[in-house]
Amino acid sequence: MFQGEGMEQSSQNWFSSVETPIKVTGRDAVSWDESRDLVVVGFGGAGVATALQSLDNGLSVIALDKFAGGGATIINGAVVYAGGGTSVQKEADIADTADNMFNYLKQEAEDIVSDETLRDFCDTSPEMIDWLQDKGVKFGSTVWHKKTSYPGPEYFVYHSDNSLATSYKKHATPAARGHRGYVPIEEGRKATNLGYSIFNPLKQSALDKGLQLETYHEVRQLVVDDNQEIIGVMALYFDNEKLLKKYQKLKQRAERLLMILPPILPGYNFFAKRAMAVLEKAKALEAQRSQKMIEAKKGVMLSAGGFIYNADMLNHYAPKYNASLPLGTEGDDGSGIRLGQSVGGITDNMDCISAWRFINPPLSFGRGFIVNKHGNRFIDELVYGATLGVEMVENHEGKAWLILDKNLVKAALEEVSGGKALNFQRDLARLNVWFAAVKSPTIEGLAKKLSLPAEALKVQLETYNQAARAQNGSDVYEKSDDDLVEITGPFYGIDISLDAKLFPCPALTLGGLKINEATGQVLDENGKVVKGLYASGRNAIGVSSKNYVSGLSVADCIFSGRRAAQHISGH
Ligand SMILES: Cc1cc2nc3c(=O)[nH]c(=O)nc-3n(C[C@H](O)[C@H](O)[C@H](O)COP(=O)(O)OP(=O)(O)OC[C@H]3O[C@@H](n4cnc5c(N)ncnc54)[C@H](O)[C@@H]3O)c2cc1C
Numbered sequence: 001m002f003q004g005e006g007m008e009q010s011s012q013n014w015f016s017s018v019e020t021p022i023k024v025t026g027r028d029a030v031s032w033d034e035s036r037d038l039v040v041v042g043f044g045g046a047g048v049a050t051a052l053q054s055l056d057n058g059l060s061v062i063a064l065d066k067f068a069g070g071g072a073t074i075i076n077g078a079v080v081y082a083g084g085g086t087s088v089q090k091e092a093d094i095a096d097t098a099d100n101m102f103n104y105l106k107q108e109a110e111d112i113v114s115d116e117t118l119r120d121f122c123d124t125s126p127e128m129i130d131w132l133q134d135k136g137v138k139f140g141s142t143v144w145h146k147k148t149s150y151p152g153p154e155y156f157v158y159h160s161d162n163s164l165a166t167s168y169k170k171h172a173t174p175a176a177r178g179h180r181g182y183v184p185i186e187e188g189r190k191a192t193n194l195g196y197s198i199f200n201p202l203k204q205s206a207l208d209k210g211l212q213l214e215t216y217h218e219v220r221q222l223v224v225d226d227n228q229e230i231i232g233v234m235a236l237y238f239d240n241e242k243l244l245k246k247y248q249k250l251k252q253r254a255e256r257l258l259m260i261l262p263p264i265l266p267g268y269n270f271f272a273k274r275a276m277a278v279l280e281k282a283k284a285l286e287a288q289r290s291q292k293m294i295e296a297k298k299g300v301m302l303s304a305g306g307f308i309y310n311a312d313m314l315n316h317y318a319p320k321y322n323a324s325l326p327l328g329t330e331g332d333d334g335s336g337i338r339l340g341q342s343v344g345g346i347t348d349n350m351d352c353i354s355a356w357r358f359i360n361p362p363l364s365f366g367r368g369f370i371v372n373k374h375g376n377r378f379i380d381e382l383v384y385g386a387t388l389g390v391e392m393v394e395n396h397e398g399k400a401w402l403i404l405d406k407n408l409v410k411a412a413l414e415e416v417s418g419g420k421a422l423n424f425q426r427d428l429a430r431l432n433v434w435f436a437a438v439k440s441p442t443i444e445g446l447a448k449k450l451s452l453p454a455e456a457l458k459v460q461l462e463t464y465n466q467a468a469r470a471q472n473g474s475d476v477y478e479k480s481d482d483d484l485v486e487i488t489g490p491f492y493g494i495d496i497s498l499d500a501k502l503f504p505c506p507a508l509t510l511g512g513l514k515i516n517e518a519t520g521q522v523l524d525e526n527g528k529v530v531k532g533l534y535a536s537g538r539n540a541i542g543v544s545s546k547n548y549v550s551g552l553s554v555a556d557c558i559f560s561g562r563r564a565a566q567h568i569s570g571h
Pocket residue numbers: 041042043044045046047064065066067068069070071072073074075076077078079080081192193217218219220303304305306327328329331332333335336508536537538539550551552553554555557
């Protein structure tokens with residue numbers, strides 16, 4: 001029996017408009033509207049990589065997207081994680097090897113994929129950058145060498161991970177691996193909506209190679225034959241031009257509202273709510289769509305993104321992250337994952353979320369210390385922001401406060417002024433210092449104002465200051481001596497909890513369908529492949545499904561999409 005049938009019976013766990021599969025005796029039993037070798041469901045990063053590699057291999061491909069295409073990929077920060085001696089790293093004089101990259105990434109990926117897959121990912125990383133460049137993607141080679149969550153617009157290669165943190169350095173020599181797609185300097189100041197620099201050249205290459213792209217086509221059902229093979233999909237689309245135009249206009253209006261502020265800034269939610277109201281109007285039109293049956297002669301690729309925009313699904317799988325800010329697009333509704341489940345595909349790591357608690361820049365924020373609700377420190381404050389965010393949520397009830405002093409606050413404001421930081425980094429730092437920070441001349445007074453245990457906070461302060469004075473690598477969380485400064489009064493405390501009002505914590509989902517790591521085929525509960533069905537990007541378990549560092553999701557989309565394309569094409 002297909003899991004879809006079981007899921008229908010327990011629909012309280014379904015949370016999706018995806019329906020149970022259409023069962024037919026064989027291909028001839030269906031009157032197909034379209035027929036291609038490969039049907040790509042969801043045209044974002046993973047979808048475009050699958051489509052393009054398949055076209056290069058001589059397949060005919062149709063890509064369907066519920067909306068305009070591009071997904072989270074086109075609105076992202078354009079960082080691709082790559083190393084092992086890429087052409088860009090060489091141009092930038094960055095020494096790196098595939099082994100070194102593997103040793104680093106093993107710490108992030110842990111056992112989410114086999115060592116063989118992780119090695120393959122690292123070994124082929126330079127080739128991936130060559131492939132992207134060959135398809136028209138441009139990268140810059142100016143390097144930012146220090147710790148940062150996102151570099152200034154003039155820098156295109158940086159340590160987009162934990163590689164500079166002492167505890168990670170023990171296992172791998174730091175090498176900058178965040179490759180930013182090239183965008184003009186002024187554009188780069190936004191830090192979001194830059195993914196077009198990666199996505200658009202790939203999309204154009206695919207179109208040039210004969211891709212049939214159908215936007216505003218939502219896949220609702222898979223079609224399965226008597227041999228339990230997936231042979232096509234059913235999509236809903238507007239066959240009335242006027243209705244489609246009206247729908248698109250509403251969508252564009254909502255998108256404009258969503259772009260007024262970057263998601264990380266408070267105030268974004270205000271516009272997001274207005275956008276959602278517009279989207280509700282668009283949704284009402286969806287009832288008037290028609291059905292289209294599309295045959296897949298060689299395979300169906302599920303590449304429809306994560307599920308962070310599906311609040312019910314998030315609450316079901318990862319309720320600890322309910323208070324986070326969804327980072328993605330409306331397309332991240334989990335429908336790709338549900339489509340896979342509807343035919344028996346199984347999922348993994350659905351509770352794994354990447355929560356971005358980026359505090360640096362300003363670097364001086366990272367030089368303060370962070371405590372949980374018991375007043376205890378729990379981390380090297382200058383680790384990668386998602387490492388901090390996940391630790392805060394998983395092990396400290398999502399509660400944390402950043403403790404600074406007057407000197408650090410002054411330095412922080414200076415570090416974000418005069419164009420030295422990106423606008424959203426500047427605004428976030430200022431907002432929190434000016435409107436959220438609690439101040440007190442004494443640590444006991446600060447503890448009282450923050451409702452934290454005074455004794456614990458005092459002990460943390462003393463221990464932190466001892467390590468800062470000693471400068472002998474004695475910090476209990478291995479924070480590097482350069483970043484340890486003695487903190488003296490007056491003291492400042494900033495709420496950086498998951499639900500902090502002025503410090504939103506964006507999050508995206510990492511779990512997905514279990515796949516055969518050599519081919520990208522979806523697996524069922526017996527570990528057998530679901531014939532004709534593939535998954536990639538955030539629809540699937542991949543290299544970035546345990547811990548995300550900047551660029552790893554897009555790199556995994558390209559890697560997993562191309563890998564499946566090779567199998568579908570019989571290469
Ligand atoms: C602001 C922001 C910044 C980020 N920065 C980075 C970064 O710099 N580097 C990095 O690696 N990651 C970054 N991420 C995360 C990364 O962008 C995503 O994890 C990644 O792009 C997901 O790619 P995907 O191909 O799996 O899905 P997407 O790119 O989201 O594509 C999925 C597509 O499927 C479509 N779809 C959904 N359901 C259906 C359906 N039923 N039928 C048809 N189509 C459907 C959607 O409309 C969408 O177009 C960022 C994310 C955001 C939001």
